[in-house]
Amino acid sequence: MSIRHSLLALLQDQPRYGYQLRVEFEDRTGSTWPLNIGQVYTTLDRLERDGLVSNDGGDGEGHVVYSITDAGRAEVQGWFATPVERSNPPRNELAIKLALAVTLPGVDVAAIIQAQRAASMRALQDYTKSRRDTAANQRAADTAWLLVLDSLIFQTEAEIRWLDLCEARMVQLAQASGTRSQARKPSNGVTAEEAAPRTAENRR
Template sequence: MSVKMGVLALLVGGPGYGYQLRGEFEHRTGGTWPLNIGQVYTTLDRLERDGLVARGDADDDGHVVYTATDAGREEVARWFSEPVPAKRGRDELAIKFALAVTVPGVDVPRLVQVQRASAMRALQDLTRLKRTADPSGDLAWSLVLESMVFQAEAEVRWLDHVESSVARYMPPEVHDAAGRDGAMPTVAHEVVR
């Protein structure tokens, strides 16, 4: 999540100061992505530097109030009109399993079960939260919650795929043999470009 764009989008909705923006961001995302107040103020400084927000006078309580500029409103409109790029970063879980199937002595089926149990607990917790959510009263939080449910479901499906792939392509006796003699199994694959 781009903190920059989140803060800027909130300011398009109306003027605000740092603590207020942090609270509003956390409220709208259900506290899923807590923000450090220092990060909010650093972001506001950068937005001001880039001409996307303007610093106003302090309010009656001494809070410096920021407003979105025309350029800031255009930036938010552009952000809302474009798709979010697919995640192409490192996926720790995928890396863990890629290494697990190549390192001798790793009980990959056990690793799958441990990870699946964790994912299922998370999914159950999210499902309980979903039952208490009221989209008509807090659509923003409901959408964030649904996203987390779908991600947890996708993880469980992917773990099912890992489990079947390990059973199909890596028989236990091959993995056990590699663990006994200490030899590192070789993995050949073609990089798709």
Template sequence: MSIRHGLLALLEHGPRYGSQLRTEFETRTGSTWPLNIGQVYTTLARLERDGMVTQDGEDDAGHTLYAITDDGRVELKSWFRTPVDRASPPRDELAIKLAMAVGAPGVDIREVIQSQRRHTIKAMQDYTRLKAQALDTAPADRDEVAWLLVLEQLIFQTEAEARWLDHSEQRLIRLSMMPEPVKPSPGLPRPKMPVRAAREEADGR
């Protein structure tokens, strides 16, 4: 998640101070990715160092205001135009967990899948309920529309995760029906060939 670009996008609407940026970011995303104020100010400091924002005086309450610079606008436009890179996807804890659970001693991987499926379906139901509540009244402003976009992405994501879990369980069922490969016992010497057979093998016969 690009916090720096999110803050730049908010600053495009005018100067803001740190806690105001945090509040607006969480409002826009429905608090799906909450920020702590230290994270906001650390990001602002880096943006200022990189010439993307500059301090722009104080408001009536003495809060330091930050404004986007021309370099910041160029960076923001580039971010909006550039597709999100999927060549190096972020680590997914669930995928890693299932990959490590395959063949792990004492782990019932189907139980792991079923437990996760229950959690995923509940999350999907919660997101769907929130969407229904949000649609009871037509979205009144851009923040509400933005939150609906985030919410629908979460619904699609959990639906895809539930389908993947079903697929994974079916794959494991097929795997369990396959015969176990016969592995040679470690430490046992390879049987010796008769002398004649060994010579014929060496001669390619």
């Protein structure tokens, strides 16, 4: 997540001080990614150092107000115009946990998968309810939150499908290892082939 560009985008709207920036960011994203106020001010210091924002002094109430510079506006425009890079995917704690679990002795991988699936299902239900409750409103802030909710719903649905695939692969691994007596059908009845991501070829 680019805090740097997010703060610049908010300053493009109007000058603000650090706490206002944090509140605006969390309001527009539904507090999905909370910001530490110290992180906000550290980022502002770096933006000022790089000539992307200017320190406008105090507002009379002890707050230091920042505004965006022309260079900062150009930076924001470039950020919005450039696709998000996929060459360095964000660290996925769940994928790391399962990757380690399957390579270490004595770890109940099936239990990890089942516990995570239950948690992901609960999260999906919560996101879906939030989306339904928010969809009735027409404010711009609600539209922004709906976009975030849609992203969270799709990501969680994909995670559940991936967990189905992981469970099916564990069954196949047990079978290939000659432990058919210990192997069991996935709890959701989905095979690895059914759960695997569909490519452009097999979508046809």
